[in-house]
Amino acid sequence: MTTLMNYIPSQISQILAIRDKFVEISKQSDEKLTAMIEAAKDFRSGMEPLKKEVDQLQTRVKNLQCCIEGLSHVQNFYKTGREVEQTIIQGPSASLTNYLQAMDRIKDSLVYFNQNNTEHLEYTRLSTLLSNGVKSLHKYFDDVLSQSFTPMPSDVLYRLAEKEDAISLDGTKADEASTVSLECDSISEECISNLQEISTWLRKATSLVTSTAVASTEAERKSHHHLARMFRAGVADSASTEGYQLPPSLTQYCEFRKDLMRVTLVKLREYQKTLENNAQNPRGRPGSTSSQLNISTTGKRRGLKAVGIVWDANSRRGVANDIRDVDDLDSEHYTTSLSGFLILIERERLLLDRLKLAVNSHEAHFAYSLICRSSLADLMTEGGSYVRLMSRVIGRGEFYMLVSLLTIMRRFIDLSPSFVETFKIVSTLSQPMTDLVNRFRAQIKVTLDAFLQQLQPGTGSSQVPPDATVHELTSNVLLFLEKLVDYEIMVGTALTWEEARITPETTFPYLVTVNSKPKMSRSAFGQYIFRVITSLVANIDKKSEVYSDDLSRVVFQMNNLRYILANLKRTGLQSILDDYDNSVVDKFTRILTESKQVYTRACMRFINLPSSAFMNQFAQRGQMDSKERSQVKDIWNGINQGFASLLKQHSQLSIPDKELREDLRECLSRELVTLYQAFHDRSLQTPFTSRREKYIKLSPSEFQAKLDQMFLPAAAQIAQSRS
Numbered sequence: 001m002t003t004l005m006n007y008i009p010s011q012i013s014q015i016l017a018i019r020d021k022f023v024e025i026s027k028q029s030d031e032k033l034t035a036m037i038e039a040a041k042d043f044r045s046g047m048e049p050l051k052k053e054v055d056q057l058q059t060r061v062k063n064l065q066c067c068i069e070g071l072s073h074v075q076n077f078y079k080t081g082r083e084v085e086q087t088i089i090q091g092p093s094a095s096l097t098n099y100l101q102a103m104d105r106i107k108d109s110l111v112y113f114n115q116n117n118t119e120h121l122e123y124t125r126l127s128t129l130l131s132n133g134v135k136s137l138h139k140y141f142d143d144v145l146s147q148s149f150t151p152m153p154s155d156v157l158y159r160l161a162e163k164e165d166a167i168s169l170d171g172t173k174a175d176e177a178s179t180v181s182l183e184c185d186s187i188s189e190e191c192i193s194n195l196q197e198i199s200t201w202l203r204k205a206t207s208l209v210t211s212t213a214v215a216s217t218e219a220e221r222k223s224h225h226h227l228a229r230m231f232r233a234g235v236a237d238s239a240s241t242e243g244y245q246l247p248p249s250l251t252q253y254c255e256f257r258k259d260l261m262r263v264t265l266v267k268l269r270e271y272q273k274t275l276e277n278n279a280q281n282p283r284g285r286p287g288s289t290s291s292q293l294n295i296s297t298t299g300k301r302r303g304l305k306a307v308g309i310v311w312d313a314n315s316r317r318g319v320a321n322d323i324r325d326v327d328d329l330d331s332e333h334y335t336t337s338l339s340g341f342l343i344l345i346e347r348e349r350l351l352l353d354r355l356k357l358a359v360n361s362h363e364a365h366f367a368y369s370l371i372c373r374s375s376l377a378d379l380m381t382e383g384g385s386y387v388r389l390m391s392r393v394i395g396r397g398e399f400y401m402l403v404s405l406l407t408i409m410r411r412f413i414d415l416s417p418s419f420v421e422t423f424k425i426v427s428t429l430s431q432p433m434t435d436l437v438n439r440f441r442a443q444i445k446v447t448l449d450a451f452l453q454q455l456q457p458g459t460g461s462s463q464v465p466p467d468a469t470v471h472e473l474t475s476n477v478l479l480f481l482e483k484l485v486d487y488e489i490m491v492g493t494a495l496t497w498e499e500a501r502i503t504p505e506t507t508f509p510y511l512v513t514v515n516s517k518p519k520m521s522r523s524a525f526g527q528y529i530f531r532v533i534t535s536l537v538a539n540i541d542k543k544s545e546v547y548s549d550d551l552s553r554v555v556f557q558m559n560n561l562r563y564i565l566a567n568l569k570r571t572g573l574q575s576i577l578d579d580y581d582n583s584v585v586d587k588f589t590r591i592l593t594e595s596k597q598v599y600t601r602a603c604m605r606f607i608n609l610p611s612s613a614f615m616n617q618f619a620q621r622g623q624m625d626s627k628e629r630s631q632v633k634d635i636w637n638g639i640n641q642g643f644a645s646l647l648k649q650h651s652q653l654s655i656p657d658k659e660l661r662e663d664l665r666e667c668l669s670r671e672l673v674t675l676y677q678a679f680h681d682r683s684l685q686t687p688f689t690s691r692r693e694k695y696i697k698l699s700p701s702e703f704q705a706k707l708d709q710m711f712l713p714a715a716a717q718i719a720q721s722r723s
Contacts, residue, residue: 080109080126088133092140096194100201103137106130107205134202138252141198145256148191151264152344154271161268161339192355199249199357206248246366250357254370257351261344262374268340272333308403308483311389329389331404334382335411341375342418348372349425368426376432383408383436387443394450399480402447406487409440413489416511423508434507444494448528451480455535457542464546467654468556470563471543477536478564481529482571489514492521495528519579526580529573533564537588551602555653558595561588562660600667606646608638609675632683636695639676643698643706650710661711668707676703 084102092099106129113123246254311329348371358364386404393401412419423430454460455477465471484491493514502510514521540560547553565588568574577584655661677700684696698706 080105080122085129088129088136091136092198093143096140096197099133099137100197103130103133103201103205106133137198137202138248141195141249141252142256144191144194144198145253148187149256149260151260151267152347154264154267157264157268157340157343158271158275158336160343161336187351187354195249195253195355195357199247199253202249203247203359246363246370250363250367251370253355253357254367257348257371258374261341261348261371262378264344265337265340265375265378269333269337272336308400309407311386311401311404329382329385329404331386331407334379334386335408337379338408338411338415341372341379342415342422344375345372345422345426345429365425365427369428372426372429376429380432380436384439387439390443390447394447397454399447399451400483402444403483403487405440405444405447406484406490409437409444409490409494410487412437412440413493413511413514416508416514419508420512430508431504434504437507437511438504441494441497444490445497448491448494452528452532452535455532455539457535457538459539462543462546464543464556465654467652468547468552468559469654469656470559471540471556473543474536474540474560474563477532478567478571478573481532481573482567484525485572485576488525488576489518489521491528492524495524496520522576523580526576526578529577530580530584533568533577533584533588536564537561537591549602549649551599551606551649552653554595554599554602555655558592558599558660558664559655559657561592561595562657565589565592566657566659596663596667599664600671603646603650603668604672604675606649607642607672607676608635609672610635610679632686633695635679636683639679640695640697643703647706647710655711665708665711668710669704672707673700673704676700 084105087094087098087102088106090099106126110123110126110130113126309331345368348368352358352364352367358367386408390401390405419429419433423433455473460473493511500510537560540557544553544556547556565585568577568585574585655664680696680700680703
């Protein structure tokens with residue numbers, strides 16, 4: 001234990017010695033480390049200038065390299081004109097790819113000169129090359145279009161336009177056996193590629209120059225605008241569509257297709273005329289052997305056969321001095337053009353979709369508008385001519401020309417589904433076509449109202465036929481109504497339009513539904529027929545007052561009423577009228593029956609036969625005094641003279657309807673012959689004279705024969721009198 005205690009102090013002394021040594025070594029290390037840090041700081045501060053110098057040297061090297069490259073590039077700009085001039089002279093037809101590469105070099109060089117030195121001679125040279133190159137490019141683009149596209153064959157377009165199942169929207173016919181080849185299918189891939197390459201280059205070049213001009217200073221913009229104008233060289237001013245500027249190549253394509261569409265429709269019209277001439281089946285023309293419907297004038301009645309379809313020079317005389325059309329305005333030709341127009345628009349959509357010259361639907365929309373512009377203007381002008389002409393001839397009573405408007409309106413209704421689909425593609429067509437349809441519809445209504453107005457009692461001429469036959473007015477009105485039967489839907493649509501409250505925006509969607517609602521149109525047409533016939537009958541009654549005797553008056557009324565009833569049944573107008581009111585015909589039939597009774601009484605007043613009461617009183621007398629015998633003699637003299645007057649008066653009248661003549665003959669036989677037979681028999685039994693043959697000149701059978709003779713046709717009466 002003592003040993004251990006003696007050992008501890010020595011160990012503590014050693015530990016303390018080691019500690020002191022460690023402290024000394026630490027102080028020496030701190031001094032050396034501090035010296036090293038100070039040396040490093042001195043080294044770093046000495047290297048900073050050297051590093052900056054190295055960075056500057058590297059920057060100078062890069063700048064020198066860029067300068068060398070820039071100088072080389074600038075040298076290329078200055079050499080561009082010499083190197084590409086021959087390529088530009090050869091034109092794009094030699095090699096379109098090389099030509100576009102050369103045009104790229106010229107374009108880039110001009111951009112450089114525009115930014116740096118527009119006074120240099122090379123700038124003028126490059127500007128000339130670019131101008132000539134762009135013109136050549138546009139010309140080549142036009143040549144490719146001309147070689148690739150021609151007007152659609154007129155016979156094909158005519159068949160498509162006039163066949164009910166002509167085409168569907170995808171361009172295929174219902175009959176797969178006679179498929180029509182579309183332009184978008186027949187164009188070669190090479191032509192499509194060339195058109196797309198040229199269009200893409202012109203679009204990019206124009207876009208680059210325009211963006212550069214926007215970013216440039218005010219002093220540089222004038223030269224940039226000059227450069228931009230060169231890219232639009234050869235493009236028509238009509239490139240702007242409703243404030244929207246189409247790219248040059250697309251504009252050029254639209255201008256070409258616009259002219260092609262117009263030429264195609266013109267050739268279609270010529271082809272249709274050729275077909276009609278070759279068929280040797282000319283239409284009826286106003287003023288020719290075909291008859292016309294003219295209510296305002298008297299004289300020989302003119303009938304209605306295909307009249308109203310064509311506005312020829314005779315129809316337009318005096319009312320179309322401001323209309324420049326020299327040829328006839330044929331409404332059937334116009335309807336074919338309408339159908340052809342829609343077919344061509346659909347072809348344009350399919351073609352542009354394949355060529356991909358429009359980058360988006362917005363651009364395609366304006367392209368379609370530009371393509372359709374001229375053809376649409378032609379259709380609008382011609383359509384407006386029909387409306388103006390119709391409004392002007394109403395005063396002349398040439399209502400038959402309404403057929404031209406109804407023919408066109410029918411085609412609008414038939415094409416309304418196609419128009420609705422087309423408006424989704426070319427919305428700019430909607431407003432002008434809607435305006436045109438409403439002009440046609442309004443003019444049809446005005447014409448129908450004017451026709452009805454001039455039938456009011458007391459209007460028109462008071463001249464009547466001397467033989468009391470059917471009046472010209474009656475025959476013309478029935479001819480007019482008969483022609484309207486073929487246009488029942490169109491007439492009914494015009495009459496109910498205001499009642500349906502159709503807005504301009506819903507015009508064509510409403511027309512789509514018209515054919516599915518025939519009852520409404522038929523009822524409206526039936527009501528119009530009722531109003532026309534009622535006014536006509538009242539007008540005829542007023543005209544009958546011109547006759548001085550009751551017999552002529554009632555025969556005139558019966559002739560016209562019978563003609564009306566017969567033609568209502570013959571033409572199918574009666575079935576339409578019955579759908580509106582099935583009691584109308586019965587009412588007019590009762591009027592005719594009452595007129596027959598009036599006719600019989602008028603004939604009896606001529607003959608003045610004694611009444612049944614007088615004959616009964618006369619039969620009860622066994623003997624007669626002189627006064628009574630004289631009275632009987634006077635009666636027979638009156639009968640003979642009255643019957644002669646009746647025969648004479650009746651011979652001057654005409655009853656053209658065979659059934660009416662037979663009805664009247666039966667009425668007279670039933671009433672007159674019976675009374676004559678009775679008075680004749682009583683007279684034979686009474687000794688009123690010793691010379692009965694002097695007073696009783698006709699036996700009942702002879703009296704009947706004379707009555708029957710009154711109802712024979714004029715030729716038969718003459719032949720019988722001669723025999």
